[in-house]
Amino acid sequence: MVMTELIDRPIRDQVAAIRNGATSATGLIEATLARIEDRNPSLDAIVHLDAEGAKVAARQIDDALQRGEDPGPLAGIPIALKDLIDARGMPGHCGSKAFDAAPPDRDAALTARLRQAGAVIVGKTATYEFALTGPAWDQPYPPARNPWNRDHITGGSSSGSAAAVAGGLVRAAIGTDTGGSIRSPSSYCGIVGLKPTRGLVPADGVFPLSGSLDTAGPLAACVADAALVLDAMTGGDAATRLGQPVTGMRIGFARDWLASDSSTEAAILAALDRAASQFSMLGTAIELIRLPEYAPFEAAGCVILQSEALAVHRERLNARYEDYGTDARRNLVTGAVLDAEDVAAAHTLAARLTRQIDQALAGHDALIIATTLQTAPAFADFEDGAAWTPMRTFPFNVTGHPAISLPCGFAAGLPIGLQIIARHGDEVRLCQLADAFEQATAHSLAHPSF
């Protein structure tokens, strides 16, 4: 297999090719760097490229294999990190001119685990400023562009990670998700985004937005890639039931959360109906269910997020207000309207809502819903500042349940995302169901043109 084909193959095929000598980690990295050089200028996905560091790490993988050692399950696999995640010696900006700390002298815990598994960290990907608001032009770098249509946004805040994977620069990148920041860009860009159970991936070395809601996780070209990368970060077993039948599983379709919202595009609802039918053909039992009203989830999430974000940024805002981007600083100061009782009430409500989702999942193996209610908007929609992008991701940050977004169709040339939600800690079943859907459809095989 020539390298131009291997670079677009699943991670397990790439690892196998490196292990059996069909190629080398060095060869894969060189091909990846060439791909980045060719495509990144039109995507602005990768904002710091560590080409030399990646070549050194790849040589170390090759040397280890030559000595007969096992370099790990991600041996030689290139992975990029969102510009909120520390990597030893690599500059980080959190997408802000207000953050100019020296490069860290140690890896984030998740970065260290990826390296331990054999991954090669190739660089940092664009983020919305401090994981807030939307695309902006007063950040240290321009916003990433959607590979399916460069005039459209990627979504965010893991914007560069999504563009890098959808554009074929890397098979997997790491993002963070506080209200949908892994899943919504994955939906907009037609890739897989996995937000694990809250607390599963270590947060040490990841710049926080809201400690109660933040979760790091993989964005990947297919479900199997996402599961393998997640397992490398957690020591878990998300990939163990990939390819196994899902016959007999019960799935709750929360269609009402889409149909009752006038902002839902007709094509999204139709795609979700087709996805439900597809699951039915896979032998699962699909049941329409009514979840609790949506608005309280969003309200609790907003109160928790804005109060915690202000606490993180208060000192920096006072010292460097003008260095923040306009949208970010105007967003952060809104948290000042909240008091301690507001925040306590939001946490109490979040606990109740969590129990209610637990109850819905007690009778089902998983829930399905759309990730976003519309396809990726155009940059032009943001010319006057942040624009509303309706989605259905925030509830599962509030409740901490694991959720995955994967492609389930297109509308006007832009991807649509299906979201699957599972019980706390059940990433195994989550990935099994997502993989079964992916294998039964051709959505993940579509690639943007370059």
Place this chain on the structure above:
Amino acid sequence: MTEEEFAKKLQDALLSPIPPADLAAALPSASRLAQQAKLVRQALADGDD
């Protein structure tokens, strides 16, 4: 909420004064967030497990 009330809340939250243009631009979002906080308390009062 008026701009003056919002400015007072910024002060209470130990934030330095911000430019008037930012105060005016952030006010609608701040008001929406205050409404979200009210919705939270209402949902707690109305609902049960």
